[in-house]
Each structure stands twice: as structure tokens, then as C-alpha cells.
Amino acid sequence: MIPIEVKNLSFQYAKDARKILHNLELTVATGEIVAIVGLSGIGKSTLCYCLSGIIPHVYGGVMEGQVYLNGRDTRDLTLPQIATTLGIVFQNPDNQLFSFTVEDEVAFGPENLCLPPEEIEHRITDALKKVGMSEFRHANPQQLSGGQRQLIALASVLSLQPEILIFDEAMSQIDRDGRKLILDMMLKLKAEGRTIVMIEHDFANLAVADRVLVLKDGHLAPFAGKLS
């Protein structure tokens, strides 16, 4: 089954006269890392929202075409259903982390899925081990560095065991060491067979990608080294 399949996707925000995405096509295979680059305000985050079901479930606007996650249209899935298939790591870790300990943060998703405590425990241990943050289990996320906080945000998504991961400019607010941690993590996840879409503005981070696409005028095209 194809993890991500976008067919003829167009989107227009309610208060915008123009379509920000225009007949966009995209297919991402299992275990592939696809990077999407583009100028600011071109619609990269909007595309992220469409892929993750935030559009049309949270944001209003006119959405045409289909987004399929493992063959199922995002319109037919609820956000909690999507959460077990797709996880998203946003730009600012501060707006994703709200618990007082790392353990609580990572437990949040599995608790929402009504998993038994033993399974939650197992998932926390597993997710923290994957991102190499086991020793910070009882720490306050606010006392960690930007890169470490972003890894905790990733662990909290991984605890839901999604097959698809989206990184929406997840490295834009972290230092070089933090970026290296995230990039290494992406390669590890790819090796596990997870599908990754990364939205990027920093070309230095594109080395891990199998394919780089540029978003321009609402379409995706292979990246030829220049944005404009």
C-alpha cells in the first residue's frame, strides 16, 4: 500500500482570493525520505496540513482533490485515526510540549488511545530509547536544549507508532548539534521502514533526502538547485 498519495490537490484559504496549492500530485513510497523546499509563504506548511488531515478537519477553506494515507482518504478519517498512521513534528517545540515531565509528554498519546498502563510504559521506554533520551525521562522538557526538546516532541509522536512522519521545518529553531541529532534520527527511522516527508528551507539538511521537490506556484517539481 502506498503511504502517501496526493491526487489533483488544490487548496484555497477562506479569506484568500488565490489557490495556494494547485492540482498538486505527490506519491511517497514506503521507507522514502522526501524533502519539500520552497520560498516563504509558498504553501509548504499548507501542504503539511493537507497531508496530516489538519486540512480539512481543523482549518477551513476550499479543498479539492484527494489525499490518501495508506489508501484511505483523509476526509474519511478522524484526526485521532490519522494520529496512529501519521505523526507530525512542528517548527517550535515549545508549542508542542505541555507536560511537566518528559515521561508524561510521551505518555500523552498512548493514554489518549486508551492503552493499558503496561503498554504505555513499554511505548515510553521504546520511544525514548529510539531518540536516545532515556536518561531524561523524569526531566522537565522546559529545562532541555532546543534540540533535545525537539527530540522529545519526536518521541511523543513515535509513541503512537505512526508509519509516516512529517517534519515541518523541525530544524529551523535548533542549533547545529540539535540538527545533527534530528537528521541522524531520520535516517534511523528510514532504516526501520518509516516514510518521511520533511519541509525544509535550509539546503544543508537535504542530504538525508532520497528526493527533493520544490513547491512553486502551487505545484511540486523536482528541485534543480534553485528556488526561484
Added chain:
Amino acid sequence: MSYLDPRTKLVMVLTVSSLAVLITNLYLLILVQIIAVATVTAAGGSILDMLKKLKKFLLIFVVIVFVQSIFTKGGQPLWQVMNFTIISDLGLFRGLQMILRFFIIISSASIMTTSTPREIIQGLVQCKIPYEMAFMVTIAIRFLPILRDEANDILTAIQLRGINLRQIPLLKRLKTYSYLLMPMITSVLLKAQELSIAMELRAFRAYPQRTSLRVLKMQRLDYLVMAVCILVFLIIMVLALKIK
């Protein structure tokens, strides 16, 4: 006693603060204050922290005494200026009553600080309070320091443009503070939106109920402490009614 269930601590706080509100007798209020301090100490709280909290309210306490004195009719005047009573014995008595009430409520609330926010939330959830509401409390506690820092950053940015807030007149200063509103509201709305999306994409409200990694269990000691709280409440209330 810091290992007491947060629900037990909540009962302790409710008992002491209810007594502070219901009792008018000054001596009984002093007794309740002593009980509050003893309870905080027994629950593992720090008296020093409690005093630090109370210090912040010192000015308010002084104002309360004066306001009570000026607006309380009757009693013997203790300090008069041109036949106008500034402090009377009855006003002073009422002011002390109010201050003691504040003292008791603030110091009893320190009991809750001996539990982690997570334990308190879990306690609330297990008291059948909807978990959405419990999370609202968590998020408010978690984001308040961030909003305070943000307000400070905006104020610093204003001052870096050459406005010295300490030297400008009060009215102008208040107007300058109003410039905080717009960026603060925008920032809060954006944060709230991003946070709600992040939560929804982690299956928040996927089901009407949710499980929890840690489940609180009441011990025998918790039931005993709760019983003692009820007993103390009843004894002091009976004493209060008899003294009346």
C-alpha cells in the same frame, strides 16, 4: 506526609480554608492558622516558602487594615486626624480578621505544592472532573511563565526604542503598557492554535475516556487524615457556635 494522595491534600485545603471563611472569632482564627501551619509542615511544605508568599501580600494587608478601619462604623478611635477616624479598635479587629483569613487560605494552599502538577491533575480526573478541564489547568500552569517572559521581552523591545518606563508619567506609562496587548493576544492565539493541533494529532479526545500511566490509590492513612479533617472541622464549628 508528602506521599499523601493529592485528593486527601485537597480535602485538607478545603477544610482549613472553609473554616477560615466561616469563622469570625479572632482566637479561633488564630487556632485555625496554627492548624494550617502544622498541616503544611506535616505535608512536607516549607514554612519559609509560605512566608515568602505571604510577604508579597504585605502591602495589601496594610491597606486592608486601613480600609476596614475607615469604613467600619463604631468602636473606639485609636488614631484620628481632625475628627476623622483613621484607625479604630473595631476596624483594627476586622482588619486582623481579614488578614488572618488571607493568611490561612494562602498558607493552606501551600499543601498542594507538595504534590506534582501531574499528581494533582490525576487526582482531579479520578474525582470525575472531565480530563479536558484538568488539561486546561495543566496548560494554564505550563504557559503562564512563557507568557510572562514574552511580556517582558516586548517591554524590553519597547525600552530599547528609547522609552524609559521609569521616567515617564503614569498616564503615558499606562498607555505604553497597552502596546503589550496586541502582540500578546496574537501570540497567545497562535500558540493556542498550534498547541491544539499538536494535541489533536496525538489523539486527544479520541475517546470519551482515557487511560493513565499512573493511577492514584488511596491508602489507609489517606482515609484516616480525611476523617481527622472532618472531625476537626466539626469541633471548630461547634466551638465557633458556642462562643457566639
